[in-house]
Amino acid sequence: MSRKVLVISGDGIGPEITTETRKVLDVVNARFDLGIEFDEALLGGAALDATGIPMPDETLSKAQDSDAILFAAIGGPKWDDVGRDLRPEKGLLQFRSALELFGNLRPAILYPQLADASSLKPEVVSGLDILIVRELTGGIYFGEPRGIRTLENGEREGYNTYKYNETEIRRIGAMAFEAAQKRGGKLCSVDKSNVLEATILWREIMEQMAPDYPDVELSHMYVDNAAMQLVRAPKQFDVVVTGNMFGDILSDAAAMLTGSIGMLPSAALDKNGRGMYEPCHGSAPDIAGEGKANPLAMILSAAMMLRYSLDAVAAADAVEKAVGDVLDQGLRTGDIYSEGTQLVNTSAMGDAVAAAL
Amino acid sequence: MSRKVLVISGDGIGPEITTETRKVLDVVNARFDLGIEFDEALLGGAALDATGIPMPDETLSKAQDSDAILFAAIGGPKWDDVGRDLRPEKGLLQFRSALELFGNLRPAILYPQLADASSLKPEVVSGLDILIVRELTGGIYFGEPRGIRTLENGEREGYNTYKYNETEIRRIGAMAFEAAQKRGGKLCSVDKSNVLEATILWREIMEQMAPDYPDVELSHMYVDNAAMQLVRAPKQFDVVVTGNMFGDILSDAAAMLTGSIGMLPSAALDKNGRGMYEPCHGSAPDIAGEGKANPLAMILSAAMMLRYSLDAVAAADAVEKAVGDVLDQGLRTGDIYSEGTQLVNTSAMGDAVAAAL
Numbered sequence: 001m002s003r004k005v006l007v008i009s010g011d012g013i014g015p016e017i018t019t020e021t022r023k024v025l026d027v028v029n030a031r032f033d034l035g036i037e038f039d040e041a042l043l044g045g046a047a048l049d050a051t052g053i054p055m056p057d058e059t060l061s062k063a064q065d066s067d068a069i070l071f072a073a074i075g076g077p078k079w080d081d082v083g084r085d086l087r088p089e090k091g092l093l094q095f096r097s098a099l100e101l102f103g104n105l106r107p108a109i110l111y112p113q114l115a116d117a118s119s120l121k122p123e124v125v126s127g128l129d130i131l132i133v134r135e136l137t138g139g140i141y142f143g144e145p146r147g148i149r150t151l152e153n154g155e156r157e158g159y160n161t162y163k164y165n166e167t168e169i170r171r172i173g174a175m176a177f178e179a180a181q182k183r184g185g186k187l188c189s190v191d192k193s194n195v196l197e198a199t200i201l202w203r204e205i206m207e208q209m210a211p212d213y214p215d216v217e218l219s220h221m222y223v224d225n226a227a228m229q230l231v232r233a234p235k236q237f238d239v240v241v242t243g244n245m246f247g248d249i250l251s252d253a254a255a256m257l258t259g260s261i262g263m264l265p266s267a268a269l270d271k272n273g274r275g276m277y278e279p280c281h282g283s284a285p286d287i288a289g290e291g292k293a294n295p296l297a298m299i300l301s302a303a304m305m306l307r308y309s310l311d312a313v314a315a316a317d318a319v320e321k322a323v324g325d326v327l328d329q330g331l332r333t334g335d336i337y338s339e340g341t342q343l344v345n346t347s348a349m350g351d352a353v354a355a356a357l
Numbered sequence: 358m359s360r361k362v363l364v365i366s367g368d369g370i371g372p373e374i375t376t377e378t379r380k381v382l383d384v385v386n387a388r389f390d391l392g393i394e395f396d397e398a399l400l401g402g403a404a405l406d407a408t409g410i411p412m413p414d415e416t417l418s419k420a421q422d423s424d425a426i427l428f429a430a431i432g433g434p435k436w437d438d439v440g441r442d443l444r445p446e447k448g449l450l451q452f453r454s455a456l457e458l459f460g461n462l463r464p465a466i467l468y469p470q471l472a473d474a475s476s477l478k479p480e481v482v483s484g485l486d487i488l489i490v491r492e493l494t495g496g497i498y499f500g501e502p503r504g505i506r507t508l509e510n511g512e513r514e515g516y517n518t519y520k521y522n523e524t525e526i527r528r529i530g531a532m533a534f535e536a537a538q539k540r541g542g543k544l545c546s547v548d549k550s551n552v553l554e555a556t557i558l559w560r561e562i563m564e565q566m567a568p569d570y571p572d573v574e575l576s577h578m579y580v581d582n583a584a585m586q587l588v589r590a591p592k593q594f595d596v597v598v599t600g601n602m603f604g605d606i607l608s609d610a611a612a613m614l615t616g617s618i619g620m621l622p623s624a625a626l627d628k629n630g631r632g633m634y635e636p637c638h639g640s641a642p643d644i645a646g647e648g649k650a651n652p653l654a655m656i657l658s659a660a661m662m663l664r665y666s667l668d669a670v671a672a673a674d675a676v677e678k679a680v681g682d683v684l685d686q687g688l689r690t691g692d693i694y695s696e697g698t699q700l701v702n703t704s705a706m707g708d709a710v711a712a713a714l
């Protein structure tokens with residue numbers, strides 16, 4: 001089997017955490033004889049600086065030619081003033097869209113070793129294990145028309161379009177129902193169908209699909225209530241499915257409930273299950289280059305990639321176990337540090353995981 | 358001075374909490390010789406049942422003729438299947454829009470007596486006092502075109518339009534900057550300007566306005582990060598200003614941080630400061646009629662109304678003090694109950710506040 005992985009290290013802390021993740025992947029590649037071939041490509045600010053655009057054609061063709069993509073993070077204040085169509089984020093959005101990576105799986109899991117790091121009371125979050133399934137290539141992120149125009153009275157207006165068609169709703173719905181079947185059997189679809197027509201159709205299609213998944217219990221919740229319920233009693237959720245914008249907001253809130261967003265991997269999948277794997281956190285330009293970044297979310301993203309796209313389950317298990325081991329040893333980067341544990345930098349953390357393998 | 362108040366008791370628990378709030382208002386009206394004249398009107402599901410539409414003309418003209426509006430809550434599953442344009446929520450949205458109540462002030466305050474009720478650790482939320490300023494008559498809630506249409510390939514698509522013009526942004530910006538001046542001097546504007554053009558203009562206008570308020574420190578945050586920061590370290594915020602949809606989500610999350618959304622009042626104001634006052638919570642149809650609802654948020658909304666729209670500051674102070682007194686006495690409705698306190702029903706809570714006056 002071919003195992004071609006495209007690595008995109010991006011901006012900010014991206015290159016640092018990529019270095020550590022490669023250390024770990026090189027160990028398992030050799031140890032489990034996986035035969036992974038790595039290639040690299042530019043996206044976001046780094047691509048803009050080198051080529052003048054945030055998503056070069058070469059990056060896309062390399063991605064199309066790979067079995068999986070491992071991505072760090074992009075963006076930063078350095079590119080605040082480039083035109084709207086040149087922004088690093090635009091490159092990421094074009095990339096997701098061109099590869100049709102419509103299904104974003106964002107788990108929020110509380111690591112027992114890090115229970116203290118949460119801002120919530122232990123009894124509210126202990127054992128937390130939610131999966132947010134976010135639609136990633138539609139909705140208001142991509143809807144046309146969009147722009148800033150001058151009105152007849154001379155003032156300007158900014159506008160965007162939020163839309164979903166039945167096909168888009170069905171394919172993300174199927175991914176979410178299937179995920180719920182493999183987990184706790186509960187799916188909560190989040191919308192604002194008391195106000196937004198786009199989500200009235202969303203709710204209707206989810207209802208239509210439910211009979212095909214008799215082992216899944218489907219419920220619906222308005223997005224404002226979902227934001228409250230995540231804070232009040234997050235363990236009531238198993239799988240949550242929602243659109244691109246609501247998913248962006250709720251998945252970040254859910255990740256932060258664990259207090260350790262520096263630990264959470266995510267996947268963006270196409271209809272064949274080919275995927276891009278990336279940490280839930282961003283490019284953290286404020287600490288870039290300082291050796292403070294936590295590489296574990298990207299390392300765990302690599303484990304997710306091994307499991308779901310590269311058919312290397314034993315290697316994935318080994319990486320996840322090694323991460324658990326370094327946490328048990330008490331090693332912590334700054335973001336997850338608490339009294340009585342040992343503060344280490346980015347590369348010491350990567351070394352420790354590689355050594356634990 | 359004229360003091361005409363229109364009371365809208367709405368649906369679900371609305372009528373119950375309105376009864377208790379009227380008890381309290383009747384006491385202060387007499388005691389402080391305020392001369393408030395009360396009138397009543399229908400909105401939402403109750404209006405639909407009685408008149409066939411969710412916002413009767415009579416309700417609007419009574420509102421236009423009042424100095425302030427006191428509103429409970431609307432909506433419920435009973436009206437799930439009425440047409441989109443007849444939904445109780447539609448009546449509320451039409452009402453906000455017709456009265457140009459564009460400025461929604463939603464405080465999130467932790468009552469020291471209720472510190473235990475929060476799902477967050479005490480050190481994260483103790484002393485919490487945030488004000489969310491939400492734009493209430495624009496954005497995706499009202500943007501046209503909107504609807505569900507059939508595409509050329511025969512499938513349906515739901516669509517909405519998110520838009521803000523300069524005038525709309527400026528007037529909510531002014532309200533937020535002024536609120537920050539009267540509070541801690543910090544204003545955080547929340548947008549998604551790395552993706553949405555509507556919010557690129559929003560950020561630009563906020564920046565343009567900042568020099569007019571040299572005593573306010575303006576910052577910007579993406580909405581996904583804001584959702585995280587509210588969970589991680591909510592006390593970093595003083596005043597937050599954002600659009601209608603993001604404000605709906607973030608203000609509910611912020612309110613829930615306190616663990617006592619049943620305690621939080623809110624105001625929706627027009628450009629002259631005329632307002633509608635209402636609890637942050639909804640109509641809670643699941644407990645309607647059971648005497649379980651907490652009337653304090655609506656009673657505190659009445660206090661806010663006395664203070665800001667009826668020039669009755671002493672009466673407002675007295676009501677707020679009376680609420681503090683009943684909490685000190687240990688009286689609690691179910692939503693804020695904890696061990697060692699005394700569980701009371703809706704009317705006993707209203708009686709206690711009236712007695713404490």
Ligand SMILES: CC(C)[C@H](C(=O)O)[C@@H](O)C(=O)O
Binds near residue numbers: 092
């Ligand atoms: C960087 C940004 C465009 C992106 C998004 O909003 O999708 C990020 O917040 C994410 O969630 O991956």
Ligand SMILES: CC(C)[C@H](C(=O)O)[C@@H](O)C(=O)O
Binds near residue numbers: 194195224432449605
């Ligand atoms: C009932 C609903 C239309 C309303 C809104 O979304 O504005 C409510 O959630 C609120 O926040 O007042």
